[in-house]
Amino acid sequence: MLAPGVFVNAVSSLTFVFVFVYLTGPRGLSVTEAGLVTGIGGIGLIAGNFTGGGYGDRFGHRRVLLAASALAGGGLVLLPMLPTGALVAALPLAQYALGAIRSANAALVAVIVPEGVRRQAFAVVRCVSNGGFTLGPPLGALIATGLSYDWLFVADGVGTLFFALWTARVVPAARGAARTSAAAPDGGLGRGAWRELRARPAVLTLLGAILVVDVVYRQQYSTFPVYLADHGLDTGAYGLIIALNGAVILVLELPAAVALRARPPLRVIGAGLLLVGAGYGALLLGTGIAAAVAMMVLLSLGEILYKTPATAYVADQAPAHSIGLYQSLYAGVSASGVVLGPPLGGALYSAAPGLLWPMCVVLAAGAGAAVLWAHAAQQRRAPRTPRPAHETGSQPKAVAG
Structure with missing residues (x-):
């Protein structure tokens, strides 16, 4: 039940492929400036991966996944409306939340699936995620050329928000909670x-x-x-x-x-x-x-x-x-x-x-x-x-x- 939400979120993950082109094109940044912004965003993405699951041990994996999805989805939808200078702070924040989604989702799968069948469970999640990422870039190219690059961020944000709503619906709160309060x-x-x-x-x-x-x-x-x-x-x-x-x-x-x-x-x-x-x-x-x-x-x-x-x-x-x-x-x-x-x-x-x-x-x-x-x-x-x-x-x- 969780896998369809992962698939939709992966299909709509369009901005990571086109963000550099967006910054040097419609936003008018130089190659050096765009490289700096995307580099800082990449650091934010890694930091989110390193921390999202740990926060789930304390607050509950489902709760952290929903919060990170709401932050990332809302931020991506709003990004096209922000002035260029604000992107330096907003894009890394959205990337941080996207990284936290990845580790929180992995932790949620590990918690709700018992030991002994986790390999198969993670294989299902990876399979649908790869399927989504295969469809996403050509879809993003159509959106960018047929509409505008701004709509890429809107689509990515809406897909992330859908993932949050879907997860909230199919994963009961009791199943996505932290196992114990003994975490760090x-x-x-x-x-x-x-x-x-x-x-x-x-x-x-x-x-x-x-x-x-x-x-x-x-x-x-x-x-x-x-x-x-x-x-x-x-x-x-x-x-x-x-x-x-x-x-x-x-x-x-x-x-x-x-x-x-x-x-x-x-x-x-x-x-x-x-x-x-x-x-x-x-x-x-x-x-x-x-x-x-x-x-x-x-x-x-x-x-x-x-x-x-x-x-x-x-x-x-x-x-x-x-x-x-x-x-x-x-x-x-x-x-x-x-x-x-x-x-x-x-x-x-x-x-x-x-x-x-x-x-x-x-x-x-x-x-x-x-x-x-x-x-x-x-x-x-x-x-x-x-x-x-x-x-x-x-x-x-x-x-x-």
Whole structure:
């Protein structure tokens, strides 16, 4: 029931693709000024990811999701009416709320779905979200050219407000509340929460690996199209290759979640990170369309293997009173490449183009090896402990709603 709201919200998420064009076009900002505003907005987005779930532990995940959706939706609707100078403050605030929605929604799914089937649940949410994001950009292009860029923000805001209303309708307040009041008083990583996190070294290793891999993964949106252009492939070819990513995920995400539900999550995640590295390694074999297609297929398969199981694993490992905090930590590191990826990849590509893809291979392979090592260490520490439900794929007993 929650998934249709996620889908509509994803379809209407139009502004993230066109905000830079909007700022340099109708708003008349220079490229440098637009880069500064979008950069600050990106920082706000990451900050929202890092905090939204933690606040949910204190105030209730449903309540935080509704508040963040109302703030983001209302802000996006009003943005076209604001003077250009006010955008510097208003856009990052809206981006912060959008980031908080992402982590609060993940925490809400983790709370209302029992351990043992969270992988499948997160796969459903990711599948409908990717479907929405596939439809959103071409729809946004039609709105921008047929009406105006201002209507993009209105549509995005209305879609976000619809998501809030839909969530309020289909998720009862009792199901979306915080599990317990024992969460950190500030909704963040207090001393007690930090001790609990350090007691879970596999989670810390996973978070570090995801942080590294997200910087690598995001190169497909920044340096990769530049690389294609430098080797004679135009924007149309890049668009088709990126569309292949969405197609592979839409076709295989749900079947993979079901087929691999009994596999140890860290082993699946580690394999996915290795596939991400293998994808960029394909670019070392040639500069044509075949190498680019192979890269995108391998990258998409790696994404399927690591993103959904990692989200579910972090939820399963979290104490009941800190599910939102752990989802915020994962959401934050899994989106950090949005801010870190372009400048780091761009600087390396400008200085030494031939080193970028080998570096991506090494970083992704190292991250995958670290997660596989964490799995082996976890097995050594508890060799006789029965495997938990999220590793065996066994179905939990029914619980009262």
